[in-house]
Amino acid sequence: MIRTGVGKDPLLRRPFSIHQTTSQGQIQIYFKVVGRGTEILAHVKKGENLSVFGPLGRGFRIAESAPACLVGGGLGIAPMLFLAKKISQIKKDCSQDLIILGGRTRSEVEPLMKDFEQLDIRIATATDDGSYGQRGFVTDVFTGHSLPVDCSVYCCGPEPMMAKISALSKERHFPCQVSVESVMACGMGACLGCSKPTKSGAYAHVCLDGPVFDAEDMVWNL
Amino acid sequence: MEFIKETNPIPDLRVKIGSLSLDNPVMTASGTFGYAREFERLMNLHRLGAIIVKGISLHPRHGNPPPRIVETACGMLNAIGLQNVGVERFIKDKMGFLGNLNVPIIVNILGDSLDEYREITERLGDSPAVAAIEVNISCPNVKKGGVAFGTDPAMAAAVTQAVKEKSPVPVIVKLSPNVTDIAAIARAVEDAGADAVSLINTLIGMAINLKTRRPELANVVGGLSGPAIKPVALRMVYQVARAVNIPVIGIGGIETAEDALEFMLAGATAVQIGTANFINPRASEEVVEGITEYVLQENLPSVRDLIGALRVD
Ligand SMILES: Cc1cc2nc3c(=O)[nH]c(=O)nc-3n(C[C@H](O)[C@H](O)[C@H](O)COP(=O)(O)OP(=O)(O)OC[C@H]3O[C@@H](n4cnc5c(N)ncnc54)[C@H](O)[C@@H]3O)c2cc1C
Numbered sequence: 307m308i309r310t311g312v313g314k315d316p317l318l319r320r321p322f323s324i325h326q327t328t329s330q331g332q333i334q335i336y337f338k339v340v341g342r343g344t345e346i347l348a349h350v351k352k353g354e355n356l357s358v359f360g361p362l363g364r365g366f367r368i369a370e371s372a373p374a375c376l377v378g379g380g381l382g383i384a385p386m387l388f389l390a391k392k393i394s395q396i397k398k399d400c401s402q403d404l405i406i407l408g409g410r411t412r413s414e415v416e417p418l419m420k421d422f423e424q425l426d427i428r429i430a431t432a433t434d435d436g437s438y439g440q441r442g443f444v445t446d447v448f449t450g451h452s453l454p455v456d457c458s459v460y461c462c463g464p465e466p467m468m469a470k471i472s473a474l475s476k477e478r479h480f481p482c483q484v485s486v487e488s489v490m491a492c493g494m495g496a497c498l499g500c501s502k503p504t505k506s507g508a509y510a511h512v513c514l515d516g517p518v519f520d521a522e523d524m525v526w527n528l
Numbered sequence: 529m530e531f532i533k534e535t536n537p538i539p540d541l542r543v544k545i546g547s548l549s550l551d552n553p554v555m556t557a558s559g560t561f562g563y564a565r566e567f568e569r570l571m572n573l574h575r576l577g578a579i580i581v582k583g584i585s586l587h588p589r590h591g592n593p594p595p596r597i598v599e600t601a602c603g604m605l606n607a608i609g610l611q612n613v614g615v616e617r618f619i620k621d622k623m624g625f626l627g628n629l630n631v632p633i634i635v636n637i638l639g640d641s642l643d644e645y646r647e648i649t650e651r652l653g654d655s656p657a658v659a660a661i662e663v664n665i666s667c668p669n670v671k672k673g674g675v676a677f678g679t680d681p682a683m684a685a686a687v688t689q690a691v692k693e694k695s696p697v698p699v700i701v702k703l704s705p706n707v708t709d710i711a712a713i714a715r716a717v718e719d720a721g722a723d724a725v726s727l728i729n730t731l732i733g734m735a736i737n738l739k740t741r742r743p744e745l746a747n748v749v750g751g752l753s754g755p756a757i758k759p760v761a762l763r764m765v766y767q768v769a770r771a772v773n774i775p776v777i778g779i780g781g782i783e784t785a786e787d788a789l790e791f792m793l794a795g796a797t798a799v800q801i802g803t804a805n806f807i808n809p810r811a812s813e814e815v816v817e818g819i820t821e822y823v824l825q826e827n828l829p830s831v832r833d834l835i836g837a838l839r840v841d
Pocket residue numbers: 316320321322323324335336337338339340341342343344345381384385486487488489490517599
């Protein structure tokens with residue numbers, strides 16, 4: 307959770323994923339300007355102080371012995387880098403793993419490719435307009451690949467995409483984890499504002515129980 | 529007699545809410561501090577005057593569908609829908625931790641009928657760790673067509689009386705600001721036996737998304753909180769403090785010690801920190817530190833000298 311200003315407006319912190327970390331103890335976020343908070347954040351100068359509160363919540367749990375398939379769509383590509391690096395560090399063999407990245411157009415995907423390409427994991431890309439990689443959706447790439455039967459799926463992106471990947475994973479009996487979004491006020495379980503409906507009927511709280519959930523527990527409101 | 533020079537004086541910050549003595553006038557506002565455990569590793573809970581926990585009902589409530597919150601200018605709207613674990617699980621799962629803290633625990637309660645308020649008070653009455661009860665009367669009365677208890681002096685008095693009859697500890701009635709004459713409600717609950725009043729709860733508001741042409745909250749309307757409501761809250765505390773003789777607890781947009789001290793000048797005996805906890809988890813502790821510093825700097829015999837000390841010509 308990051309405070310984008312010091313005054314009373316914007317008031318609340320904004321939630322962001324960790325894009326990557328460095329051995330010097332830096333954390334990097336990758337974000338898109340969508341409103342006031344991110345606009346202010348985009349103009350922060352080098353050396354300025356920012357109030358950061360975190361890391362918070364539960365991230366992806368890596369199945370060390372299973373082949374991995376990472377699916378990132380749009381801004382959902384950002385947190386996939388941190389996960390991909392983690393996977394390539396802790397797993398001895400990544401030869402069966404696959405990273406699928408997609409967006410609407412070239413500019414959503416290409417700038418992030420350099421970092422992913424440094425890892426020893428296969429990458430497949432797609433854009434809606436065909437300006438980068440295969441034309442189509444990440445879901446098309448997902449169905450187009452013959453993934454190992456014991457594959458574990460890790461997914462972050464727009465909800466319709468995650469719903470589709472969840473359904474496709476279920477068909478093939480792949481365990482699938484999704485990283486979901488919600489508006490947040492506190493980021494620590496105090497306000498109960500970040501609720502998401504789950505199959506159990508109760509609400510889960512994205513900041514505390516998530517943002518990563520088992521796909522089969524989620525109810526998609528599309 | 530030997531003259532002892534105090535090198536590090538501890539200022540007198542004690543205040544009283546009915547028979548309950550607090551080390552200092554700073555509490556956390558219900559619904560903004562979880563069940564306190566969430567903040568355990570982020571601040572020193574023992575620095576607080578009291579802790580008020582999330583509103584508890586007789587039965588568990590799932591709350592409203594999302595989106596439940598939206599930011600507005602200098603504030604936020606929430607429609608959490610009073611989600612809570614219910615009184616049984618509260619006592620079983622949460623009270624142990626709270627009871628071990630050396631800070632008075634005030635339990636905020638809500639209900640949709642007088643019987644429910646009565647029953648929940650009875651259940652809490654057996655718990656020695658409950659130092660006081662705060663009654664949220666901003667909830668709809670189902671038997672009266674869903675009109676909020678807190679909008680009618682007679683209904684507000686009835687709830688107060690119902691809780692008072694069953695409660696072995698002081699009863700604080702939390703007033704709704706969504707009324708024409710808050711002083712009249714305050715007088716009604718005072719007459720019904722309330723030991724103190726706290727105000728304000730959130731102001732009902734709404735936000736609209738022009739792009740989708742939909743309300744921002746699934747519940748359409750929600751409660752406004754944060755710095756945006758502070759001027760309204762100050763005015764209401766000022767009015768109520770002049771209308772009643774019981775202690776008044778000020779709530780609304782308090783982020784700093786300066787904000788809190790303004791509420792005390794307006795007539796508040798104590799204050800609650802709400803939305804500010806979300807932005808800075810240490811906000812309430814920092815308010816205590818700031819008040820301590822102010823009392824020392826101004827050489828006041830006690831913080832109580834500030835209560836209602838507003839100069840109005
Ligand atoms: C767990 C989590 C991780 C996130 N990680 C990233 C990240 O790595 N990079 C990134 O760019 N963004 C990320 N987001 C989204 C980011 O938090 C929002 O874009 C940001 O809060 C918008 O703030 P703002 O003040 O600019 O926009 P506002 O002025 O608050 O809103 C502007 C517009 O953005 C929309 N919006 C606001 N909040 C969100 C949200 N949480 N999700 C989707 N749309 C939203 C609003 O509906 C509105 O239309 C993440 C969100 C969550 C919950």
